[in-house]
Every structure is written in C-alpha cells, then in structure tokens.
Amino acid sequence: MFRRQEPVVCVTNWLPSDDNEYLDRLTAALRTVGVTPVPIRPVPGVIVRTFARGARVVHVHWPEYLVRPFTTSRRDAALNAARLARLAAGLVICRLLRMRIVWTVHNLGPHEGDASWAAFRAYELVARAADVFVVHSRAAARRVEARFPRARGRVVVAPHGHYRGAHPRPAAGRAEVRARYGVPPGAFLLLAFGQVRRYKRLAELARSLAGADDGDVHLLVAGAPLEGDLARELESVATSGRVHVDLRRIPSEQLSELHAAADAAVFNHAELFSSGALLLALSQGLPVVTTASEAAVEVAEWPALSTFASADDLVAAARRLRDVDDGVRRSAATAAAEAASWERAAAVLRDAYAIPSSSRTSPSFARRSE
Numbered sequence: 001m002f003r004r005q006e007p008v009v010c011v012t013n014w015l016p017s018d019d020n021e022y023l024d025r026l027t028a029a030l031r032t033v034g035v036t037p038v039p040i041r042p043v044p045g046v047i048v049r050t051f052a053r054g055a056r057v058v059h060v061h062w063p064e065y066l067v068r069p070f071t072t073s074r075r076d077a078a079l080n081a082a083r084l085a086r087l088a089a090g091l092v093i094c095r096l097l098r099m100r101i102v103w104t105v106h107n108l109g110p111h112e113g114d115a116s117w118a119a120f121r122a123y124e125l126v127a128r129a130a131d132v133f134v135v136h137s138r139a140a141a142r143r144v145e146a147r148f149p150r151a152r153g154r155v156v157v158a159p160h161g162h163y164r165g166a167h168p169r170p171a172a173g174r175a176e177v178r179a180r181y182g183v184p185p186g187a188f189l190l191l192a193f194g195q196v197r198r199y200k201r202l203a204e205l206a207r208s209l210a211g212a213d214d215g216d217v218h219l220l221v222a223g224a225p226l227e228g229d230l231a232r233e234l235e236s237v238a239t240s241g242r243v244h245v246d247l248r249r250i251p252s253e254q255l256s257e258l259h260a261a262a263d264a265a266v267f268n269h270a271e272l273f274s275s276g277a278l279l280l281a282l283s284q285g286l287p288v289v290t291t292a293s294e295a296a297v298e299v300a301e302w303p304a305l306s307t308f309a310s311a312d313d314l315v316a317a318a319r320r321l322r323d324v325d326d327g328v329r330r331s332a333a334t335a336a337a338e339a340a341s342w343e344r345a346a347a348v349l350r351d352a353y354a355i356p357s358s359s360r361t362s363p364s365f366a367r368r369s370e
Contacts, residue, residue, distance in 0.1 A: 008055040009102075009353055010040035010047075013062050022276055023061065025161055029346035035353065042066065042090040051097050057353045058094055060103045063087075063126045064110045064119035071116040080118035087122060091129040102352055103130040104158075105144050106274050111199040127151070132352045136160040136274045139294035143273065156352050160274060160299075161342030163283035164334075170257040177261035181244040187218040188322045190289060191262035193255075194277045196225035196234070196247060203233040205268040208311035210240035217318050218242050219266065222258055224249040259284035264321055264329075268311065272296050282337035285330040289317050300336035303329045 009030065014023040014037075027037040040046055042058055060066075067083040068076060094101050103126050110119040127148040133155045135141045141155045170177075175185060183189055190209075192202055202221055209219045219242065225231035231247050238245045250258065259265070265281030265288045272278065272293040281288055282300060290296050292307040299305075303324045308317035321329060 007034070007057065007350075007353055008036045008038060008050075008053075009057045009059050010042075010050055010055050011037045011059045011061070012040060012042055013065050015039050021163060021166055022160075025163070025166070025342050026345065026349075029161065029342035030349065032343065033346045033350045035346070035350055042094070043086045044089045044093045047090050047093045047097070047099070051099060055099070057100045057102060059349075059353075060101065060126050060130070062106055063103075063122035064115065067116065067118040067122050069110060069112075069115050069119045071118075077116070077118075080116055084118045084121055084125075088125055091125060095129065100132065100353065101126075101130050102132040102134060102349070103127070104134040105140070108143065108147050108273065111197060130154070132156060134158050134349065134352065137295040137298045139298060140273055156348055158345040158348035158352075159340050160276065160279050161345055162337040162340045163276075163280050164337055166283070167255045168253050170260045171253065172257050174261045177257050181220055181246065182241075183218050183220065183244060183261070184216075187216055188264075188318055189262045190217065190219045190264055190266040190318060191258060191281070191286070192219065192221045192223075192266050192268075193250070193258060193281070194223045196221065196223045196227075196230060198227065198230060199269065201268040201270065203230060203237065204311060205266065205314070206234055206237040206243045208314055210237050210243050212315045214315045214319065215242065217315050217322075218244065220244045220246065220258070220262065222246040222250055255280075256284060259286045262286060263326070264289045264306070264318065266314075266318075267291065267296075268314075269293075279337060279340055282333045282340075285334045285337075287321055287329040287333045289314070289321060299340060300333070302332075304332035304336040 011027060014020060030037050040050060066087050067080050071077045071080055109123050128150060133144050133151040135144055135155060135157055136159060138157055141157055144151045144155055178185060196202060206219060209217060221234055225247050234245050237243050265286050267278060267290040269291060272290060272295050278288055282304060287304050288300060289306045292309055296305060303321060306317045306321040308314050
C-alpha cells in the first residue's frame with residue numbers, strides 16, 4: 001500500500017529524474033493540494049500492481065511518447081506495434097478496474113505529419129478511453145470537443161503554470177551574448193527558442209524576416225533541430241546577416257542569457273494550441289510576438305503580447321512592441337506569467353481526479369474556466 005492516506009495519481013511520461021519542468025512543477029503543485037503523484041508506464045502488469053497498492057487514477061500526457069513518435073526501420077515499426085498493443089491492453093485494464101483515466105491534451109495529434117502510424121493511433125486509443133480531458137485554455141476546450149466526440153461534457157480547463165525562478169540568472173550580460181551571435185547592440189531581437197521542428201514554421205519565419213524592409217529587426221533561432229534538412233535551411237538563411245542560429249540543445253544555465261539578450265520571443269505556429277515555450281518566455285520577462293491565437297490571448301494581453309495575421313505583418317507587430325518602453329513590456333510579461341498559477345491548475349485537477357459514486361462510464365463534469 002502507498003504510505004500516505006491521500007489520493008494517488010499515476011502520471012505517465014514522468015520520472016523525478018527526468019528533465020521535464022512541466023511535470024516536475026505540476027506534480028509538486030499536486031502535492032500541495034493533497035494528491036500523491038507517482039510515475040507509471042500504462043501497461044497491464046504495472047497498472048494492476050499500482051491498483052493493488054491503492055492507486056485509482058491514471059493521468060496521461062503526450063500519447064505519442066507512449067510509443068515511438070518516429071520510426072526509421074521495420075524493426076522500429078514492429079516494436080511500435082508491440083508498444084501500441086501494450087498501451088491498448090493497459091487502457092482496457094484501467095477500465096476493468098474502474099480506474100479514472102485523465103488526459104491532458106497538450107496537442108490534438110502528433111506535430112509532424114510524417115510521425116509514426118502508432119503515434120497517431122495512440123491518440124485515438126487515449127481519446128476513446130479518457131474520462132476527463134484537461135486543456136490549458138477555453139479555446140483549446142472548444143477544439144478538443146470538436147475533435148474528439150467523447151470529450152463533449154468531459155473537458156476541464158486548468159492553466160499552464162509559469163516557470164518563474166526555474167532557471168539560473170544570466171551569467172553573461174546582454175551585450176556579451178549579442179556579440180556572441182553578431183547581433184548589433186541596437187537591434188530589436190526576436191528569439192525563437194526550443195526544439196527546431198517543422199510545425200513551428202521557423203524557416204518561413206526566417207525567410208520572411210531576412211527579406212523585410214526593417215533592417216533593425218533581427219531573429220535568433222536557438223534550439224536542437226530534429227531534422228537535418230531544416231537545420232540546413234535555417235543556416236542558409238542565416239547568411240543574410242539578420243537571422244542568427246544556434247542549433248544545439250541549449251544548456252539550462254544559458255537559457256536566461258538568451259531571453260535577457262532578446263527583446264521579444266516569436267512564434268510562427270499555424271495555430272498555437274498550447275505552448276510551454278510561450279509561458280517560458282513570459283516567465284523570463286520577455287514579451288511575445290505571435291500569430292493571432294485565441295489560446296495566446298487568454299494567457300497574455302498587450303503589451304506582453306503582440307499578434308500578427310501573417311508573416312508579412314510580422315515586422316509591423318515587432319515595431320508596435322518596440323515602440324513600448326522596455327521596462328513596461330517586460331513588467332507586463334512578468335505579470336502575465338505570474339497569473340498562470342500551478343496551484344490553480346492543481347486544484348482543478350484534484351477535483352477532476354475525484355472518483356464519483358455513480359458509474360464511472362457516464363460521469364458529469366461542469367466546464368471549468370479557471
């Protein structure tokens with residue numbers, strides 16, 4: 001048996017030793033509201049053992065990583081088939097044991113269209129089994145209910161918490177970091193931080209900025225590329241002099257330096273569904289320039305957020321933000337981040353984890369708008 005007489009929630013894709021700040025902060029907040037989180041692999045044997053020890057809830061994150069998101073060989077495809085079958089069996093066991101399945105829908109599906117078939121199938125399996133669908137915005141709630149029929153009436157909104165205080169303070173000054181990348185001291189620098197992936201439309205962003213009229217707006221793309229051809233595309237655009245790249249996994253101790261050296265973070269997603277990178281930027285006191293998004297405006301407003309309708313409007317959106325005093329826009333970004341509370345998210349989830357006395361196959365959940 002688990003030692004503590006608190007609700008026990010099994011959390012997928014998380015180990016305390018992993019470098020996953022989202023789950024580390026979320027699980028820490030859950031403990032403050034009387035919930036005991038434990039890591040789990042959602043496979044039959046493990047589920048049965050944790051149930052026997054008192055667990056009654058499984059909280060699923062990122063279904064594509066319960067299999068392998070990308071496959072490169074027949075052997076990988078065969079292993080994915082086995083992983084998928086194991087996941088399906090685990091979900092069946094949860095239902096037979098009347099364990100509640102809670103799914104935080106970080107995305108509507110795998111980001112890349114060429115992701116493995118098993119990654120897409122994993123989303124379908126979890127969507128058919130989930131009792132509660134957790135999202136980070138009301139805009140996301142509407143899209144989840146439209147995408148997954150089972151989600152209707154089962155969606156709760158829990159905010160994506162902030163990352164204030166999560167990273168060391170900058171060791172190098174703003175001027176030193178800019179000089180490292182060849183960014184002029186007076187340039188308005190946009191930072192695109194995080195994994196370099198196609199769905200973020202970074203190459204399109206870089207080409208648009210490289211060809212724009214305003215020579216004072218620069219772009220720094222910083223993060224590890226998942227695709228070699230995308231990295232080469234960005235490196236070729238970087239020869240323009242206004243686009244700068246650092247295509248590697250950025251150490252945690254340098255993260256704050258990059259955000260302090262920039263004037264705004266930039267996102268060129270076709271549609272921002274849920275973005276930890278956006279909360280990270282705001283947490284660093286960095287305002288955001290992003291494609292128009294209902295989900296984004298629920299998190300921040302002007303001057304912490306400046307939106308553009310298309311890549312042609314990007315520089316204009318940056319100019320609008322540049323006209324605001326730097327201290328004002330950074331204070332607005334910090335305030336928006338601090339309003340995104342892990343404690344509020346944990347309170348919503350604690351309620352979502354509650355086991356009703358009636359049949360778990362037909363629960364009724366009030367829409368939450370926290």
